Amino acid sequence: MKNILIPTDFSKNADHAISYALNVFKCERTNFFFVHAYADEVYGPYHNVDKETFDKQKNSIAKDSENKLNKLITDTQTKTHNPLHTYEAVSSFESLVDAINDFADSKNIDLIIMGTKGKTANSKITFGSNTVQVFKYVKCPVLAVPDQYDYNQPKKILFPSNYMLPYKRRELKLLDNMAAEFKAEIHSLYISDFEDLSLRQLDNKKFLEESLPNARLSFVRTGVENRAKAITSYINENKMDLLVMVNSRHSFLEDMLYRSTIDEIGLSPTIPFLVMQNLPR
Known part of the structure; x- marks a missing residue:
C-alpha cells in the first residue's frame, strides 16, 4: 500500500495536483494524506498583536483549516468513489517544510505530490517558492504537477x-x-x-x-x-x-x-x- 502526502493551500493548483495523484494511483491501494500547514497564515498578519488577539486568530485559522480539509475529503470521496483509496486530513501549525518533513517521517511517506505553484501563482515563473523549498529541504521524493498539464498516463x-x-x-x-x-x-x-x-x-x-x-x-x-x-x-x-x-x-x-x-x-x-x-x- 502506498502512502502519498499532498500539501494543499486549497487553491486550484493544489486541487489539480490532487486530481493527478488520484489518476496515477487509481488502481493501487493508497493512503492519501491531505496536509495544510498554516503557521505562515498566523505569523504573517498577526506578528505585532497582543497574545490574546494572536491566540484568537490562531484558533480561528486552525478551525478554518480543519473545516476546509474535511470538506476536501468529502468532495474527493464524492467525486471518485474509489474503494482502494483512503483519506486523512492533517492540519498543522508549522511551516510547510517542517510539517511535511515531520509527517513524512512519522507515516513513512512514499511520495509527495503538489502543484508547481500555489495560491499566489505568478504566470511568469515555473515553480513557486513553496515548491522550491520542498524540493530543497524535504527528504522524500516530490512530484510537482504543472497547473496547465492535462493528465496523461506516464508512459x-x-x-x-x-x-x-x-x-x-x-x-x-x-x-x-x-x-x-x-x-x-x-x-x-x-x-x-x-x-x-x-x-x-x-x-x-x-x-x-x-x-x-x-x-x-x-x-x-x-x-x-x-x-x-x-x-x-x-x-x-x-x-x-x-x-x-x-x-x-x-x-x-x-x-x-x-x-x-x-x-x-x-x-x-x-x-x-x-x-x-x-x-x-
Whole structure:
C-alpha cells in the first residue's frame, strides 16, 4: 500500500495536483494524506498583536483549516468513489517544510505530490517558492504537477543522469513500480561529448538497470550544451510524460535549486517533474 502526502493551500493548483495523484494511483491501494500547514497564515498578519488577539486568530485559522480539509475529503470521496483509496486530513501549525518533513517521517511517506505553484501563482515563473523549498529541504521524493498539464498516463519517462550518483533502492523502486503499472519507457539521458564511462559510472549504470527490471529502459547520449536546453528539447521532441531528476550534492539539480530563482537556469518543464532525494532520510 502506498502512502502519498499532498500539501494543499486549497487553491486550484493544489486541487489539480490532487486530481493527478488520484489518476496515477487509481488502481493501487493508497493512503492519501491531505496536509495544510498554516503557521505562515498566523505569523504573517498577526506578528505585532497582543497574545490574546494572536491566540484568537490562531484558533480561528486552525478551525478554518480543519473545516476546509474535511470538506476536501468529502468532495474527493464524492467525486471518485474509489474503494482502494483512503483519506486523512492533517492540519498543522508549522511551516510547510517542517510539517511535511515531520509527517513524512512519522507515516513513512512514499511520495509527495503538489502543484508547481500555489495560491499566489505568478504566470511568469515555473515553480513557486513553496515548491522550491520542498524540493530543497524535504527528504522524500516530490512530484510537482504543472497547473496547465492535462493528465496523461506516464508512459514515457525521462531520467537525465551522469551516472555519478549511487542511487537509492527505495526511490528507484517507486520509479520501477510506476513503470510497471503503466508499461512505461524510461529514457536515461546522458549529456556528454564522450561515450566512455568511468568505472564508477559503469557501476551506477548497472545498478540502475538492475533496479528497474520492470521498465523498458533505454540509454541515450546527447552532446554537451546548455543542460536545461538539452532536457527541454528531449522532452518536446520525444513527447515525454514525466521528468525525473535526482537532488544530491554538487548535482545539476542542486545548482538549479540554490540559485536566487529556479528559472535562472532555464529549466521550465511543462510535464510533471519528479525529484528524488539522494539525501539522508
